[in-house]
Amino acid sequence: MCLIISGPKNAILIQQWQNFKVSGKYIYGTMAGKLYRYEIKSSLYDEWSLPEAVKESQSFNFSSTRVYALKKNCEGQNSCLYIYTIR
Numbered sequence: 001m002c003l004i005i006s007g008p009k010n011a012i013l014i015q016q017w018q019n020f021k022v023s024g025k026y027i028y029g030t031m032a033g034k035l036y037r038y039e040i041k042s043s044l045y046d047e048w049s050l051p052e053a054v055k056e057s058q059s060f061n062f063s064s065t066r067v068y069a070l071k072k073n074c075e076g077q078n079s080c081l082y083i084y085t086i087r
Contacts, residue, residue, distance in 0.1 A: 014038070024064045035067065037086065053082045062086070 014020075017029030017036065027038040033055055038045040050067075054060050057069035058079075069082040 019060070019062075021062065023062070026064055028062055035062070035086075048086070051082075051084060054084070057082070 014027070014029065017031050019028070019030045021028045025040055027040060029036050029038075030050065033050050035048045035050055036045055037047075051069075053071060054067060054069040057071045060067060060069040062068065065086055067082075067084040067086060069084070070079060071082065072079050074080040
C-alpha cells in the first residue's frame, strides 16, 4: 500500500503499512513487527515494537488507546484475547 497524505503545509508518504486504520486524529499501521501511529494535525508519528503475542496472533485491531490481539490455542483455551495499552 502506498498512500500520500498532504495538507496545506506538509505531506507524508506511507508505504508498505499493513493493518491500516484511521481512528480519530490518528492513522495507524503496522510494518515489520512495529506499530506506527501518525498524528494527522501535527505530522508527528510514534513507533512501538509489537509484543510477541500480537505478532503471533491470528488477527489484531487497535483503537486510539489499545491494541486487541486474538490468538488461537493459548494457555489451554481455544482462543484468548490480549489487550495492550498504547502510551
